[in-house]
Amino acid sequence: VSLLALLDxxxxxxxGLSGGLLAVRxxxxxxxxxxxxxxxxxxxxxxxxxxxxxxxxxxxxxSAPLAASLLAAAVAIAVPSRLERGAGTVQVFDAVGLGIxxxxxxxxxxxxxxxxxxxxxxxxVTAIGGGVLRDVLAAEIPLVLRREIYALAALLGAGLxxxxxxxxxxxxxxxxxxxxxxxxxxxxxxxxxxxxxxPRL
Amino acid sequence: VSLLALLDxxxxxxxGLSGGLLAVRxxxxxxxxxxxxxxxxxxxxxxxxxxxxxxxxxxxxxSAPLAASLLAAAVAIAVPSRLERGAGTVQVFDAVGLGIxxxxxxxxxxxxxxxxxxxxxxxxVTAIGGGVLRDVLAAEIPLVLRREIYALAALLGAGLxxxxxxxxxxxxxxxxxxxxxxxxxxxxxxxxxxxxxxPRL
Amino acid sequence: VSLLALLDxxxxxxxGLSGGLLAVRxxxxxxxxxxxxxxxxxxxxxxxxxxxxxxxxxxxxxSAPLAASLLAAAVAIAVPSRLERGAGTVQVFDAVGLGIxxxxxxxxxxxxxxxxxxxxxxxxVTAIGGGVLRDVLAAEIPLVLRREIYALAALLGAGLxxxxxxxxxxxxxxxxxxxxxxxxxxxxxxxxxxxxxxPRL
Numbered sequence: 001v002s003l004l005a006l007l008d009x010x011x012x013x014x015x016g017l018s019g020g021l022l023a024v025r026x027x028x029x030x031x032x033x034x035x036x037x038x039x040x041x042x043x044x045x046x047x048x049x050x051x052x053x054x055x056x057x058x059x060x061x062x063s064a065p066l067a068a069s070l071l072a073a074a075v076a077i078a079v080p081s082r083l084e085r086g087a088g089t090v091q092v093f094d095a096v097g098l099g100i101x102x103x104x105x106x107x108x109x110x111x112x113x114x115x116x117x118x119x120x121x122x123x124x125v126t127a128i129g130g131g132v133l134r135d136v137l138a139a140e141i142p143l144v145l146r147r148e149i150y151a152l153a154a155l156l157g158a159g160l161x162x163x164x165x166x167x168x169x170x171x172x173x174x175x176x177x178x179x180x181x182x183x184x185x186x187x188x189x190x191x192x193x194x195x196x197x198x199p200r201l
Numbered sequence: 202v203s204l205l206a207l208l209d210x211x212x213x214x215x216x217g218l219s220g221g222l223l224a225v226r227x228x229x230x231x232x233x234x235x236x237x238x239x240x241x242x243x244x245x246x247x248x249x250x251x252x253x254x255x256x257x258x259x260x261x262x263x264s265a266p267l268a269a270s271l272l273a274a275a276v277a278i279a280v281p282s283r284l285e286r287g288a289g290t291v292q293v294f295d296a297v298g299l300g301i302x303x304x305x306x307x308x309x310x311x312x313x314x315x316x317x318x319x320x321x322x323x324x325x326v327t328a329i330g331g332g333v334l335r336d337v338l339a340a341e342i343p344l345v346l347r348r349e350i351y352a353l354a355a356l357l358g359a360g361l362x363x364x365x366x367x368x369x370x371x372x373x374x375x376x377x378x379x380x381x382x383x384x385x386x387x388x389x390x391x392x393x394x395x396x397x398x399x400p401r402l
Numbered sequence: 403v404s405l406l407a408l409l410d411x412x413x414x415x416x417x418g419l420s421g422g423l424l425a426v427r428x429x430x431x432x433x434x435x436x437x438x439x440x441x442x443x444x445x446x447x448x449x450x451x452x453x454x455x456x457x458x459x460x461x462x463x464x465s466a467p468l469a470a471s472l473l474a475a476a477v478a479i480a481v482p483s484r485l486e487r488g489a490g491t492v493q494v495f496d497a498v499g500l501g502i503x504x505x506x507x508x509x510x511x512x513x514x515x516x517x518x519x520x521x522x523x524x525x526x527v528t529a530i531g532g533g534v535l536r537d538v539l540a541a542e543i544p545l546v547l548r549r550e551i552y553a554l555a556a557l558l559g560a561g562l563x564x565x566x567x568x569x570x571x572x573x574x575x576x577x578x579x580x581x582x583x584x585x586x587x588x589x590x591x592x593x594x595x596x597x598x599x600x601p602r603l
Contacts, residue, residue, distance in 0.1 A: 023547070029598035031554055032547030035530075038523075046453070051247070053256035055455035060511075060520040080601045109261075118261040121239075128236075132338070137534070139543040141340040145224070145233030152232055196230035199281045252448070254457035310462075319462040322440075329437075333539070342541040346425070346434030353433055397431035400482045 003172055007179070008104055011097025012068040016041035017090050019134045020076020021083050026138050030077050037073035039137055041065075044129030048105050048122055052112045091190060098150070099182035102127040102157035103175050107165065116162050123158025124151060127182075149189035149196055157182025204373055208380070209305055212298025213269040217242035218291050220335045221277020222284050227339050231278050238274035240338055242266075245330030249306050249323055253313045292391060299351070300383035303328040303358035304376050308366065317363050324359025325352060328383075350390035350397055358383025405574055409581070410506055413499025414470040418443035419492050421536045422478020423485050428540050432479050439475035441539055443467075446531030450507050450524055454514045493592060500552070501584035504529040504559035505577050509567065518564050525560025526553060529584075551591035551598055559584025 019040025023033040042059040049057035059065045076083060083090065105126025109119035128144045128151055135142040144150040160178035164170045170178075188194070220241025224234040243260040250258035260266045277284060284291065306327025310320035329345045329352055336343040345351040361379035365371045371379075389395070421442025425435040444461040451459035461467045478485060485492065507528025511521035530546045530553055537544040546552040562580035566572045572580075590596070 024601045024603060026543065027600055028543075028547050029549070029600045031552070031557075031598055033601060035547055035553065050251055050452055051257060051261065053254075053455075056453060056514065056516060056520075060453065060516055060524065063517070063519070066519060066523070077601050081603050084603050112257065114257060114261055115264070117264070117267060118257075121267070122261065136337060136340075136538060137544060137547065139340060139538075139541060141227065141229075142338060145229050145236055145338065147230075150232070151236065155232075196232055198228055198230045199225045199234060199278050201225060201282050201285050251452055252458060252462065254455075313458065315458060315462055316465070318465070318468060319458075322468070323462065337538060337541075340541060342428065342430075343539060346430050346437055346539065348431070351433070352437060356433075397433055399429055399431045400426045400435060400479050402426060402483050402486050 004100070004104060004175055007096070007100045009064055009068045010093065011100040012041045012045075012065050013072050014090060014093030014097045015044075015101075015130045016069045016072025017076060017083060018094055018131070020073050021080065021087070021090065022134060022138055024076060024080040024084075033077050034070075034073040036134055036137060037076055038069045040130045040134035041069035041072055042130065043133035044101055044105070044126040044131075047129045047133075048108065048126040051122065051125070052109060052114075054108075054112065092187065095153070095183050095186040095190070098127050098154055098186055099157045099179035101130075102154040102182050103161040103179045106158040106161040107170055107175065110162065110165050110170075116166060120155070120158045120162050123161065124154045127154035127158070147195065149185060149194055152196060153182045153186035153189065156185055205301070205305060205308075205376055208297070208301045210265055210269045211294065212301040213242045213246075213266050214273050215291060215294030215298045216245075216302075216331045217270045217273025218277060218284060219295055219332070221274050222281065222288070222291065223335060223339055225277060225281040225285075234277050235271075235274040237335055237338060238277055239270045241331045241335035242270035242273055243331065244334035245302055245306070245327040245332075248330045248334075249309065249327040252323065252326070253310060253315075255309075255313065293388065296354070296384050296387040296391070299328050299355055299387055300358045300380035302331075303355040303383050304362040304380045307359040307362040308371055308376065311363065311366050311371075317367060321356070321359045321363050324362060325355045328355035328359070348396065350386060350395055353397060354383045354387035354390065357386055406502070406506060406577055409498070409502045411466055411470045412495065413502040414443045414447075414467050415474050416492060416495030416499045417446075417503075417532045418471045418474025419478060419485060420496055420533070422475050423482065423489070423492065424536060424540055426478060426482040426486075435479050436472075436475040438536055438539055439478055440471045442532045442536035443471035443474055444532065445535035446503055446507070446528040446533075449531045449535075450510065450528040453524065453527070454511060454516075456510070456514065494589065497555070497585050497588040497592070500529050500556055500588055501559045501581035503532075504556040504584050505563040505581045508560040508563040509572055509577065512564065512567050512572075518568060522557065522560045522564050525563060526556045529556035529560070549597065551587060551596055554598060555584045555588035555591065558587055 020037035023036035106123030221238035224237035307324030365375035422439035425438035508525030566576035
């Protein structure tokens with residue numbers, strides 16, 4: 001799906017920006033910024049491909065994902081202040097990446113013969129994996145484990161994609177709708193400050 | 202081995218409880234609790250299978266491990282206080298999981314043609330991997346690196362399993378004995394507050 | 403390449419020392435010291451081999467890497483104070499390991515058919531992966547993301563190795579020169595207290 005492939009690169013780029021920006025905030029040097037940008041941009045896809053046995057992973061065999069990640073690192077190094085001021089914009093793009101990664105990850109897992117539940121789970125792993133790796137490398141508790149319906153949005157997108165694949169087929173329209181639902185939920189949660197409930201002791 | 206498979210599920214379930222409980226203590230939301238429960242329950246087996254090239258891993262191709270993990274997450278979300286009060290009980294089950302995972306991991310590594318030392322090591326990785334991943338995601342130094350003869354118990358179980366496989370064969374009885382030795386050592390260390398020596402500078 | 407294989411073991415051993423020493427400083431017990439020594443020594447190569455699909459990884463199928471790692475753990479447990487006093491010496495050996503791992507990782511990636519840029523990247527991952535894993539397990543922000551031209555030295559070594567492979571061929575002489583360039587840059591940065599620039603907000 002050509003549209004999905006293009007959106008996938010957008011997702012990689014904006015996740016890369018989020019990694020680079022966190023590294024700048026943590027006062028890392030330019031190489032730290034590059035490593036965190038690449039980890040955030042490519043981490044989810046790398047874990048997905050390794051678990052599927054799709055090795056070497058896409059990120060190492062196709063040029064575009066790596067180029068998009070390196071571009072994000074360069075932007076974070078060149079204009080960190082502009083990125084910081086545009087943090088709200090980054091979050092919007094990040095939501096786009098989240099939705100796309102969830103759908104693409106689930107779809108690829110189905111192609112490799114996984115069942116519906118594991119494929120949904122792998123969509124979630126693809127969507128949140130890069131952010132988790134980014135935060136672990138920065139010695140922080142991953143944000144996605146604490147805030148704003150992030151994992152739920154990924155679960156929604158991946159679940160819809162799997163449901164579509166098992167019924168009407170996961171064509172460009174169905175894939176776009178599934179990703180859009182995830183993106184909409186994430187953006188609404190951001191805007192409304194929604195949080196998932198916390199179990200209390 | 203049917204008995205070992207059943208015990209494996211018990212191990213997955215109680216490791217899942219330990220992950221969910223830690224997430225609740227860290228004030229994560231319900232999705233954070235679910236992610237930490239799954240990471241603790243399935244992490245060791247995922248790393249083992251990836252290193253063996255047994256991909257997609259068991260956790261994604263069989264239903265039972267995933268179901269056991271999700272059940273543990275649900276319990277941690279539904280009755281966290283009861284889990285907290287039963288922390289001692291959880292530790293007992295955790296010891297059971299530790300012993301089983303060590304034996305099962307070492308046994309699977311031998312099946313994939315690894316030598317005795319690497320197979321023992323992979324048994325230890327299987328047994329402690331989930332707990333390490335759980336603690337890293339919670340931004341803590343992994344408990345198993347600091348306390349109470351945890352890794353030694355895994356080493357004992359895995360080592361006995363490999364020794365049995367190389368001599369009398371690793372049937373149900375030998376596997377149970379190897380796991381029991383690991384469990385007994387871990388429980389004795391817990392009860393007695395035993396700790397391994399610390400090198401000092 | 404027999405020389406490279408020997409140097410590879412030196413790299414594994416000294417990375418293992420760095421892991422064991424950090425664990426002693428963090429007041430871990432003897433098993434924590436062993437786990438951190440193994441993680442630092444073998445982590446980079448494990449990640450490289452998993453991403454290449456070269457599983458089970460070298461570290462689990464050949465005896466020498468595992469033996470070198472365990473020996474490093476034993477040294478860290480037996481004479482931690484001597485290691486602490488010789489920290490400067492350890493850093494020199496660590497630089498040697500860095501250069502060798504970068505060249506060896508990039509070379510292996512080319513053998514598996516990766517392109518020039520991904521192969522260079524995988525050389526860097528091999529060189530810094532063990533140190534990153536070591537620091538993450540110790541709940542610290544990886545040193546290599548913050549200090550002293552570490553990643554740049556790895557990038558230099560891996561890049562020169564790939565350039566040589568694509569032109570004159572990566573024989574023992576070219577491999578040694580590429581590794582030496584990385585080692586020299588790292589040692590000069592250490593001695594001179596050079597740091598990479600930090601982007602500022």
